[in-house]
Every structure is written in structure tokens, then in C-alpha cells.
Amino acid sequence: MRKGWTTALTLSACALIAGVGASAAAATAPVQLGAGYILDDAGVMDSSGAAEAQERLEQLYADTGVDLYAVFVDEFTDPADSESWANTVAEQNGLGPSQYLLAVAVDSRQYYLSADSAGPLAEDQVVRIEADIRPDLSAEDYSGAVIAAADSMSAALGDDAGAPGAAPGGGSGFGTVLILAVVLGGIALVAWLFIRRRRAKAAPAPGGPGQAPVEQVPTEELRRRAASALVETDDAIKTSEQELGFARAQFGDEATAAFVEALAAARTDLDEAFSLQQKLDDGEPDTEEQVRAWNSRIVELCERANTRLDERAAEFDELRKLEQNAPEALARVQEARQRAAATVEPARERLAGLTEQYAPEALVTVADNPDQAADRLEFAAAELAEAQQALGGGDGGEAAVSIRAAEDAVAQAEQLSAAVDTLAVDLALAEKNATALIAELEQDVAAANALPDADGRLAAAVTAARQQIDTARGQLTGAKRPLAALQGLEAVDDQIDALIRAVRDEQSQAQRARQLLAQVMTQAHAQVRAAEDFITARRGAVGAEARTRLAEAGASLVRARQLEASDPQQALAQAQRAEQLAAQAIQSAQNDVGAFGGMGGGGMSGGGSGGMLGAVFGGIVLNSVLGGGRSSGGMGGLGGLGGLAGGMGGFGSTGGGRSRGRISPGSFGGGGTRGRRGGGRF
Template sequence: MRARWSLNARAAALGLFVTALLLGPAAAASATAPVTLGTGYVLDDVGVLTSDEISAAEADLAEFREESGLDLWVVFVDEFTDPSSSADWANQTALDNGLGPTQYLLAVATESRQFYLSGDSAGPVTDEHLGAIEQNATQPALADDNWLGAIDATAAGLGEAIGITTDGGTDGGGTDGGATSGGSSGFLPLLAVGAVVVAGFVLVGWVLLRKRKRPTGAGVEAPVVSTEELERQASAALVATDDAITTSTQELGFARAQFGDEATAEFEDALARARAAMTEAFGLQQSLDDEKPDTDASARAAYSRILELCAAANADLDAKAAAFDELRQLERNAPEALVRVEDERTKAAAAIEAADAALATLGTRYAPEAFATVADNPDQARARLEFATEQLAEAQRDVGAGRGGEAAIGIRAAEDAVDQARLLEKAIDDLTTNLAEGERQAAALVSELETDLATAASLPDPDGRIAAATLATRRGLDEARKLLVSPSRPLAALEALRAANEQIDAVIAGVRDAQARDERARQQLAQAMLQAQAQISAADDYITSRRGAVGATARTRLAEARASLAGAQQLQATDAAAALGQAGRAAQLAAEATSAAQRDVGAFDGGGLGGGFGGGSGSNSGSGMLGAMLGGVVLNSLLGGGGSRSSGGFGGLGGLGGFGGSSRGGSSRGGSFGGGRARPASFGGGGTRGRRGGGRF
């Protein structure tokens, strides 16, 4: 972008110039609440820019809008207050001023050295890109007190994110760290001899500015999005919204335990609506993933509907985010919350030895494949608790210093990490129970199959169909028996037995009357339901505790597995045969979900903080922060990362583009990010302004 003067920019410069002359040093701002944006793009409440620099920035940002269709507002204040969080302050300012999806706000607190780039995830620049812009463009310039350079670098980054290359912008590098040269005293003679002339220019400028139409995103024709880009956006939306629902569910559990069901009913209702929207969205994604080919038009319609559903789910959660924060009041109750979470962390740490012992017992009875989803759970739990310990220590320092908002960040992050550690520990016990029950039911099914084979042998077989089915069933039965020999794989054996059972049932069904067939299906249904529930539980625990690495494919399969199991449960009393088919589909989809999730975790690189996790092998649990990122306690994009997602269908973590609500939703709370300080999500949507970035400079 080239620095150039427009008539409006000249008028704005004159107005600001005279204001600075008249107010002088007394114009220094105090801690500032969210502000009302003026008619220009730059609001400098602390005087870090000269009038020439403001004019140049205004002209550049106007040109930037012409080139890109994006608006960038920039606000300089001394400190953020009401709220004190840089993210919440910037997001609230954007919301108060009605900024839309193509409109961005860079907020800078020059005294407290904080900043945040606020953008709506419904817009064209993803959260991942916004985080990269903050860290790679905005922050370096701010660190040098190069205020004008920060504006130019931020605009250039936004342009590059949507494929627009600007032509250089203002000469930000030419500023001397943002300090004004000469100050107002150099212009005092002008004020003394030409006050009337200057006042006349101010009046003209004010009239011109009043006539200027405020830039908005309206009327900017959006480029046609390719089907591939729609697919990427839908995949990212599914992941982010599913994470938002998971986090909101977890946070609601904390609140329900503290305040009871009645106080949290409105949040449960919002979650129920969000889950219903996501059930439809995952169903659409599953239909796109199946073997039936889709036309380009039908695929685009489905992806667009997924984005709409994700936006609706986020909007429902976002609408309750502020009320939820008010209910919990972590900022005001930080000391008490700190004690409570520390007690929970101690209990979770004490339970790790029992988890180690339970895992060792599994290793003596079952093949490694049977418990692969929990093989590294104790190590992962330790990583989460290490992270929780760090966050609680920092929160304790914040409480001592009277920084309730900062303390709330650490408390929330620690609380989430401790809860995930408990989930990881419990998953071992749950799998132990399911494997034992699987062994029992597999043994019963072996006996039933032997009876079926004997029945088939007594039937007439004029065309050899029964003999062929009997042979295939016998092979399946023999394979299942091998899987039941120690070290066994009971759930895999159940799957082999179920498949064998379908084969033999198909050939003898014709000689059974309807009542006998229904009774037979009822007998098989209990086993099929157990297998489906066990595999769904294992997949759910695995994905939830490693959701920072798991993409849309695994989540889609898991959601469809849950839906199929729910269908089986609804049908079991009226149509056992149909319920049996639904239960079998649920088990198959859950197994696919686990495999896809393990591939994603194996490819997870933690944004460069550590190597892959080996798909659940337990070979590399990572540091506390890396474990927190893997578990989704904090977002990888906050660290400028981009851990890979293999089956998820979108590049990098934190890619929240293409959807979102209108409020700050699950935005990060308070303070700066650095030195291990987490920005955990809270109750609220996965899109919207927030959930990422910012920091200190």
C-alpha cells in the first residue's frame, strides 16, 4: 500500500493535530474501557502516532479495503480495562461497534504492552492465520515500538492470508520506535499566530468527516468459493464446533457440581440444541464420505449446510457465554477456586499409580491391540497434571498480586487439565470392564454358533449354499477362537463372531418362522449392543482426551456410531432384527473412528514442540504444554503452531475459518500469552472473536 493523502485523511489529520495542540501532555489517557470507533480507521488515545502518521495510515487502510474488501481498524490505548483481558477487550470493542465478518480490529495497550487482533471466524481469514499474523507480523513491530509498522504489517498479513499482495504500505520502518519528534512545542508558534486559520480548517475537516460514509463489509461481493475450499471449511467447522461442545460440556459439569441442576438448566438447553445441530451436520458429512458418488452441486449444498449448522450451534453457545462466566465468577472467586482445583489435582495425581497397575494387568491378559487406546493414558495423565501444576503455580502468583483475571485463566486451564487426567485414568478401568464382559459374551456366542452350525448341517442343501455358508462360518469361528486365546482381543473376537453369525443366519433364516427369527435377533442383540457400546466408549475417551490432534473424519465416524447405537436402542423393543443391524453399524463406525483418530495422533507434531505421538503407543507423552495442546486444553494455534491433521481434512490446528457466531463465545480470558500461560476455552462457541492469540510485546 502506498502512503497518500486524501481529502478526508487531511481533514482527520488536522482535527487530531489541533486536538493534540490544545490538550498537550494533559491528554494522556487513563486505563480505557472498550471504545467507540470514530469515522476513521485509526483511534490513537495515547498519542503514539504523529498526525502525518495517522493520515498515512488512514490512506493506506482505505486503499487496503479497495484492494482486499477487508477493513482493519486500529486502536491505541494505555491499558485495557472492563475487561482487562486483551482478547475480551478487543472482541467487546468489535462487537459494540458492529464489526462484521470482513472487518478486523487491532487493539494495542501501549503501557501494559498487550495487543490482540480481533476477527470473526465467519470471515475469510482463519484463526490460524490471525494467530500467525499476530506473532510473525504485528508483535515484532510492536516490540520495537514501531506503531505505524505494526499497522502496515497487520494489514499486509491479512491481505496475504486471502491472496492479496500489497505494495509496501506506509514507511513503518522509518519511524523511530513510534516516538514523536519534536512534540507539540514545535508547533506552538503556529498556534499563536494562526489559531483562527487552523480553526477554520478544523471546521471544514469536521464537516467532511461527518459526510464520510463509514466503511463496512456490505456491498463487497464475496469471491466464489471452490468446492475444495468449502470442504476444508466444513471440515474445520466440524472439528472446532465439536471441540466447543466438548469443552462447554466439561465446563457445564464443573458448574453443575458447584451450583446444581436448576442454576445450569439454561446452559444445558443451549448444549442440547447445539448437539442436535451437530448430529445433522455429522450425518451430512458421513453421507459425503460414503461410497455413493455425489454431484458437485449436492456436495456444495451439503458443505454449505454443515457450515450453517455449525454456525447455529456456535450461536446457541455464544449467546450463553457471558451468563456462564457470570455464574462461575472465577475472577472474583479465584482464591477459593484455586484451593478447590489444587485439591482435585492432588487426588488425580494420587490415582495415577493405580492407573499404572491397571494398565500392567491389561498387559498380562490381553494383546497390545486390545488396549491400544489407553496404552499411554498414565503418561498422558501425568502430562496434563504437569501442565495443571504449572498453571496453578502461576495462578497463585496472580492471586497474590491481586490479578483476578489472570488467575482465572490459569485456574480454568488447570481445571480442564485435571478433568482430562481423571478421564484418562477412568478410561483404563472402563476398558478393563468392557474387555472382561466381551470375553464372557464371546464365549456365549461361540456356543450359539456351534448350535447354529449343527442346525445348518441337518437342513436340506440342494444347491450347496448351506455348505458354503457353513464353511465360511467355521472359518470365522476358528479365527475368533484364536483371538480369545491369551493374550486375547475380546472385542475383535466379538466382531469376528458377529460377522460369522450373519453368514450362517442368512442361509437358515428361510427355514425359521418369523417368531423364531425375532427371538434369535434378540439373543444376538445384547452382544452386539455391548460390542458397539464398548467400542464407542473407547473411541470417545480416546478422541476427547486427544482432541487437539483429531480431525473431522474420526469425529464424524464417532458421531454416526452414536447415532446408530441410539437407533438400535430405539428399535430393540419393536424390531430386533433392524436393531441388530444398527448395532453392528455402530460398532463398525466406532472402530473406524478409533483408527482415524490414532492416525491423526500419530501425525500430531505439536506445532513444532515435539514429535509424533505414535497413534497411542505411549512412546512419547510430551511436555505439560504439549500434552495440554494434544488434549485440546489449550489451542495449538495459540503457539503459532500447526500440528498436522491427517484424516481431518484441513491443514493446521486452530483452523476455524468459515463459520462462527457473533459473540466472543469461548474466547480466551485475560492477560498475555507467553512463558507457558495458557488460554483455555470456556463455555461458548468454537468460532467467533476469540479463542486464540494476542499477547505481549
Template sequence: MSPSVRRALAVTATLLALTMVGAGPAAAEDPIDVTGNITDRADALGGDTAEVQTALDAYYEQTNRQLFVVYVSDFGGLTGSEWAAQTAERSGLGRADVLLAIALDQRSYGYDADAEDFSDADLEKVDRDFILPALRQDDWAGAAVGAAEGLTEVSQDSGIPWGWIVGGVGLAAAGGGYAIHRSRRRYDHTHPVVDEHGRPVDPASILTDEELEAAAAKALVDVDDALQSSAQELGFAEAQFGTTATAEFRAVIEDGRSRVREAFTLRQRLDDAEPETDAERRTLHSRILQICDEVDDALDAQVERFDAVRDLQTRAPEAVAALQPVLAATVERLPASRATLESLQSTHSGSALAAVADNVVRAESLTTKAAEQVTLAQGALTSGDAATAALHLRTAEDATAQATALLDAIDTARTDLETIRDDADDLLGQVVATVSAVTTYVETHRGAVGSTARTRLSEAARLLDEGRLALTGDPAGATRTLERAAALVKEAQSTAEADVAAWRSTSDRDDLSLGGILGGGGGGGGGLPRLPGGFGGSSGRSRRPSRSSSSRRSSSRSSSSRRSSSRRSGGGRSRRSGGGRF
């Protein structure tokens, strides 16, 4: 039900009530003890209850926190923040619980959350950008859905390495003397983790060696995925608007790739035969986290500008029309690619060919999934749901791009293999072909491939470049370097294939999630389902076009409602509450 229809019905209902019984005051509600995620004593949601419950469930699945939403007619003389605080206390809400209360007739609202988990800036962002704009449109369901989305965003926007240290390995070993303070993605390095006296603490210093290593490994995989997804999304933008309009985004990605290669080199150093001291290993792992932090921030700094350029939600009909011939052309390539692969298999063997052996099968599956997503996007557009259409469209684009990359890899393998001199054992050609094929394999299986395979591949690519440059001046040294590259890329391939095999044995998801398009993150396929990535850093992988994101932000800038916030302590807990009028 649209906000305008809701307003019209509300006005009609009010006029009828005045005609029949006079203009009596709205029924006031004292603070209550909530018993479920949704308490609707004002009949605000109607047919939208399921939508709100889905959003609350998604918030819990992604953050392990609960959001409680209460709709009443009137707060009975209390402000929204007072009513929310008293209801939260009466209901015994804990640290992982957030309460949003809305009084429809009073046109007031309030929220209450734990002060340890959310800063004032976090809650102000959720209030300003996600809750208030919906309330001003009488979109009662949208306010709850927006609250869930906003709280998820600020919960996941911890910086790196802090976000991965907190979310990836936990802080159980740190004891009770430390409190985690999450902030927005553009992290304020003055107060991420503090001790009991409020002094900043380096999160890495309170982790064991094993926990720090795990955090660094996760950071490498996540930022590598973010760069790949961003590059893929940039390709669509370049096709639409040209390379000049998107040059700045390309520069950020290329710089990020260079920096991440440096991080992979450090990881390779940690894995090589020469041992480091425990202190040296901690220093290198911390440096890896710092590099990932900087790359992630650089990507995230471009998100809003990139989204404004692409504007996929507004341009969904045009984008669907543009994707259809590209998808059709990819499907038409399948028979020829299958024939090429069969021909290569009859005349060649080796790692380069093994890495593309399943490419046609996967490309066929991905194009089928892409066609399904296009159909869903068209259905959403027909029903007027541009946000959902954009989600399906992005999935279709990503699937089509990966299918194209898989088929391109077969053509590249043919070219590379044809240039290898059989009689001279062309080592350079073999390494070039294998690195190219395995790179595509990792990129198109990134939902399963972990940090070890990516580290070996990155080092093989670095040695390939080094060996190529040394061929003219130091042929013997170049050969030794290329031999090391060949050994590493072979290890990368076998490790990646083992990761994929393990993923397939424990997962019932499809080729979309295997490619990192839908489903769990990299490194074994674990984790919660996620939506298509788009452009941006790893902490924005769950970012999606919200149901009214553009109107939310535009209206929030001009909002003149009165809002307030406060912090209180009691019973061993510290809470933040706020709210205002709409």
C-alpha cells in the same frame, strides 16, 4: 505501575515543571512518519514497553495485521482522528495496518483503520470497551494492550460459515470483485460479503467445491471442540453453583450436541458409497455450515452470562483452593488405574482396550502440567495479577478434567469388558465399550483429531442407539446395524490414532496442546498458539480474561467523553478514523 501511581507521578511532575519553568504550553507534534510499532515521544510507557510490544506481536500473529501505537504530548491543534488519519497517510499504512495515537497532555486520542476490514460498529466496540476505559485511568500501556485485544476479538468474531470461509480457505479464487466485511460474533446477515455494487453475496457460492468442503470440515471440528470445552467448563460451574443455577447452559450444550450430530450425519452421507451430484454435495456442505453457525451463535449468546456466573478472575483464590484437592485425588488414582489397565491387558484385547492403552501415561503428564499451572496461578495471585492467575487456573482445571476423564475411561472399559459374554459374542457390549473408549480418546486428543474420525464416531454412536432400540422388535436388523456401528467405530479409532501420530511427528508441543487445552486447533495440530477455551462458540476460543476487563466495561458504560468517527477514501483505499477526548 498502577494507574493511581501514574497519576500521582504525573501530578508531581507537573507541579515541579510549573515551579521551575512556568506553565508553558505542551510541545505540539505534527503528524509523523512512524517507523516502528511503538513510537513513544511522551515517555508514556516507561517499563511497560515490553508488555505493549508483546500484545502487538500477539495481534499480528493471530490476525496477520499490524497495530501501530504513537504517544505524543499534544496533537498541535488537530483532533485525535485528524492527527491519526494524517499520520497513517504520511506513514503509508496499508490495509492490514491500524494506528492508535494518544496525546497525553491534550488528553485526546485518535485511531485510523481500513474501512474494508473493520465496520463502524467494530471500531466503536474496540474504542468503547477496550481503549477509552484504560485512557480514563491514565493507563497508557493498557490502552494499547486493550486495542490489540479488542481488534483481535472483532477480527475473529466473524460468524459461521462466513468466518470459516474467510479465515479457513481464503477468497483468493473469488477475484477482486468481492470485499469481506467482518462484523461482531452476533453476525448481521445483511452484509457479510458484498459484490462490487454492494449487494450481499452468499460466500459459499464463490468457493470451489474443494474449498467449500474444507470450510465445512473445519467448521465441524471447531464447533465440536467448542461444545467439548464448554461442557468441561460447565462441569466446573456445576460443581461450584449446582445444576439449578446452570441448567440453561446445560440445555444449550445438549441442544448443540444434537444439532452437531445432525451435521456429522450429513458429512457421513457425503462420505458413504452412494454418490451425490455436485449440486447435492454443495447443498449438504452449506447445510453443515449453517448448523455450525447456529450452534456457535447459541453458545456465544450465553458467554457473558456464563462468565458473570463463574467470575473466575474475581474468584481465582477460591477456585485455586477448590481445585487442589481434586488434583490431589486424581494423582492418587494413578497407581490403581495403572494396575487396572495392566490386569485388563493380561485378559482382554480389542479396540476398546487399545483406545485406553496410553491413558495412564497421559493422565500422569496432565496432572504434572496442572500442578505447574496451579503454582503459576498462585504466584500471579501473590503479585496481584488476577487476570494471569485466571488463565493459569483455567489451564490447570482443564488439564485436571482431562486426566480424570482418561482414568474414568479405564474404569468404564473394565466394567464394559466384564459384562461382555465371551461365549455369546456380545456384539452390543463390544460396541458400547469401544464407542465409549474412542469417544474419550477423541475428546482428550482433540488438538490433533480431524473431522473424518469425528464423523465416523458420531455415526457409530447414532447406529449404536438405533441398534439398541431395535434389539427387542427386530433382532436381525439390530445385529446388522450394530455391525455397521462396529465397523465405523473401528475406522474412527484407526483414523484418530493416525491423526495423533501425524501430529506427534510434526509438533513439539505437549499434552496440553494435544488435548486442545493450549496450542493449535483440531485437525492435525496446525495453527497458532491459543489460550484455554472456556465456555462459548468456536470464534471465542482465544477469548481470555483481560487485564482489566471488568473495569473496562463498567467504566465504558458511564463514559461521557466526546468521540467522533469518519470515513474517507483516497489513493484507492477507504479508511475509517475516530477518537475523542478522555
């Protein structure tokens, strides 16, 4: 299918390019593949070497049904890193799962083998192929590198014949017509390459791999890009925080200080990004210029946060090196899983007791926590069994992947169980505070009745306060809803206080704010904590809006603490804002979970999935499942969820992304650390 004319035309074109293309090295944007398997844009192969490489790749396809394309350029650009460049070429040329692309930049001495995760080669086989071709690349034997890749690929696919078959014939039967066609075709190809290269040089730099710069992006696309960046970066930071916790427990604070610093800086960038998103989401209208400026800044901050983490990712992996101490790590995680398993039934019993006291809506953030914790532990058990099997087979790398996933799942199980006790304490405290606030409101009502009320505003506030007091008392009896009662009481308390403050002196106002501030601060802290627990353990389903509300709630709570001593009134306003935003975060997160393909709640448990659905729900394997296209990693928003229910059968691939291998958990680092780290320099 790929012989005869194709081979002759490719070889003729290569010879012509070698003859006329002795120009200075040029950076090359992602290219369009030609009719053959070899595109020598750098002019590094002679005609005989190109012929031999082409024949070997044709034989590879005949023997295995797998295609391998090879592209040689001077330097990679738009994007400049080898992985993104190779994956972009594969995507733009429509390569399928059984089609691989070897990209080599001869001047910058970079290379990368782009592979679809759904293809016939496993990730370790792809890595082995890359290792097999490096000696030939280092020796600048580029046709030899292509042949070595084909031989290694044949061996990996079970075809050990390796050697190419007979050279394609038919060259002498075409005579003058064939020669003329080859020459004309070669001239046309050279002209096309010349025009394409000039266009590539003139093209503007993109805003990211395969993306236009933000100033050329429509506003709605810029909004989507910013929201996607927020979700991806928030997930990267949450995963990095958890991984850092494991490392600190294992190696101590001194050994992990640099990672703590990098994570803190990334968190600062993300907090600023969330603050900008909150400004975009509030009720105040924004100009087109503000919308574009703030969304562009969000993208910039998220990219910087990911870069901060990525710069330390390799060093962090070197520190942990789970594959080197896999037996010890396996034993440690097995013990941790046993401890976590012992907390599930007590949490279930505690939840049952809370159910007898409180209304369902008061317990919504922990209603399925024991089931979710059991799900995570089931997933951890399956991963630990795989790790044990891998160690028995001498595969420490595979064991490390399973241990890392189990470690993350166990930590989430512990968090889910602990959240039940935490909410129990918070509900009891809210009930106590609501009772105290009722007493204070009654005093406010009495005080308001004693004040002059020329326009009747105080009388209306008193009526509203009495109605809310009656409602709150009902919410504190039977199936209690103390958080709702407290929120309603605080609302009317704000109203009546605003009126009473008009007739009180400044000292009295500050004193009143201090009295109320402690209660509101406690409640705000409880609400923020409940939102954080709910979102973190279900981050696989939660989008940017809920995360933004939670981040801004935390920032308001910090500001409240800072102002507590110097300006209690402003501190009170910030604490109340934090409480309201946390409540909005919970509501938005619940909506996201409910929209998660019908898989929220108890439906995530069981089903013979080995806990995998729960792991996805908790974001443990989020980067692999939600990745779309051929990027090296990252979430890309929640758009990848559409095919989740129908495409998770074996949990073995993402269904078309060019990231490699099995579903695996996240590690320390930004969104860019979530793909395979392959290729390199030669």
C-alpha cells in the same frame, strides 16, 4: 520517515473530504489504509485535530518503534462486528506484530483495537488502552481519543514521555510546488475513496468474516470449510460440556439449567451435521448438487450451534466468575488434582496387568493413558502454581485463567485413568460374549447342516463359520484379542444367520435377533465408549473423519435402543453398524494422532514442557495454538499444526494470529468465544 509530505497530504485530504463528504452515513466494508496513520472516512476530524493526532502517532513510532493506525467510518459492514472488521482490515493491509489498528464506527458507536498476539503489548495492556480512550470517544473527541491511545500505549511500553515532539517542519520550503502537489493529491484521494465506497456497496455479502458466500465457493473449498466447521464446533461443544460439568458441580442443576438446554440444542445441530458428513463419506456416489447442499447445510448447522452457545457464553462467565472466588476455586482444584494424582499409579498397575493378558492391539486405546494422565497433572500443577503467584500479586483475572486450565487438565487426567478400568471391564465382557457366540455358532452350524442345501450356499457358510471359530479360539488364548475375536465371529454369524433365516419362520427370526441383540448392543456400547474416551482425551490431534464416525456410531446406537423392543432385527443392524463405525473412528483417530507431528503416544510426556504438549494434545489449549490468521478464534481445521513442533518454544503466542495474550483454555461457548472479547460501544 512518516512526516513532511505524508502529513501534508493526509491533512489536505481530510479537509477536502470534510468539505465534500457531508453525505448520509454509509456502511463501510474493510478499507485499505492510506499513506498516513489516520483514515477519516467518516469526516469527523477537522484539519487541526487530524494534524495533532498524526503528529502524535509519528512521535509514538519514533519513541517506541510501534505503529498505531486509526480508522474512522460510519458503520462496519462485511463483517458487521467490530472485532472481525478491525482484524480483517489489519490482515488485508499486512500489518505486522508491532502494528496496531484502532477501528471506530461513529454512527453505530463501536470500536475495537486490533492487536497481534505476538506483539509487544500483553492482552491486559490492550484492554487498558481501550478503556483509556473510551471517554474521548463518548465525548466525540476523536482526535483526542487517538492521542489518548498513543499516550496509553507509550506508558504501557515503558515510554512515559507521552507528549509529542516538535511538529514536523518543511512546509514553507516547498512553496507553490508543495501546495499544488497537496491539492492534486487530496483530489486524487477523494476520488479514490468515492470509487472504493461505491465498489464496497456493490460487493456481495460474504459467507462469513472475510469469506465469500457459499454459493460462490468452489466445491473443494466448501468441503474444507465444512470439515473445519465440524472440528471447531465439536471442540467447542466438548469444551462447553466439560465447563458445564464444573459449573453444575459448583452451583447445582437449577442454576445451570439454561446452559444445559443451550448445549443440548447445539449438540442436536452438530449431530445432524455429522449425519450429513457420514452420508458424504459413505460408499454411495453423490451428485454435485447433493455434495454442495449437504456441505452448505453442515456449515449452517455448525454456525447455528456455535451461536446457541455464544448467546449464553457471557451469562455463563458471569455465573462462574472464577476471578472473584479465585482462592476458593484454587483450593478446590488443588484437592481435585490430588485425588486425580492418586489414580495414576493404580491405572498404570492395572494396565500392566492387562498387558500380561491381552495383545497390544487390544489395548491401543489406553496404552499411553497413565503417561498422558501424568502429563495433564504436571500441566495442572504448573498452572496452579501460576495461579497462586498471580493471587499473591493481586491479579485475580490471571489466576482465573490458570485455574480454568488446571481444572480442565485434572478432569482429563481422571478420564484417562478411568478409561483403563473401563476397557478392562469391556475386554472381559467381550471375552465372555465371544465364548458364548462360539457356542451359538456351533449350534448354527449344526442347524445349517440339518437344513436342505440345494445350491451349496449353506455348506460354504458352515465352512467359513468353522474357520472363524478356530481363529477366534486362538484369539482368546495367550495374548488375547477378544474384541477382534468377537468382531470376526459376528461377521460369520451374520452370514450364516442370513441363510438360516430363509428357512425359519418370522417368529423364530425375531427370537434369534433378540438373543443376539443383547450381546451386540453390549459390544457396540463398549466400542463407542472406547472411541469416545480415546478421541476426547486426544481431540487436539483428531480431525473431522474420526469425529464423524463416532457421532454416527452414537446415533446408530441410540436408534438400536429405540428399536430394541419393536423391531429387534432392525435394532441388531443398527447396533452392528454402531460397532463398525466406532471401530472406524478409533482407526481414523489413531491415524490422526500418528500424523500429529510425531508427538503422539509417550512422546507427548515429559521433556520439561510443564505438560504443555500434553495439554495441546488433549485440546485444553487447542483454540489458541491451532488458530490461524486474524480471526477471533476457532480451529480452522488442523492446518495450524504444521508449525507446531518448531513454534512452541515458549508456548506464549500463536505466531501471528490477532487473538490476544497467553495460551489459554477454552470456555463455555462456540468457536467465537475463543478470542479476546474487547472493544465495545462508547
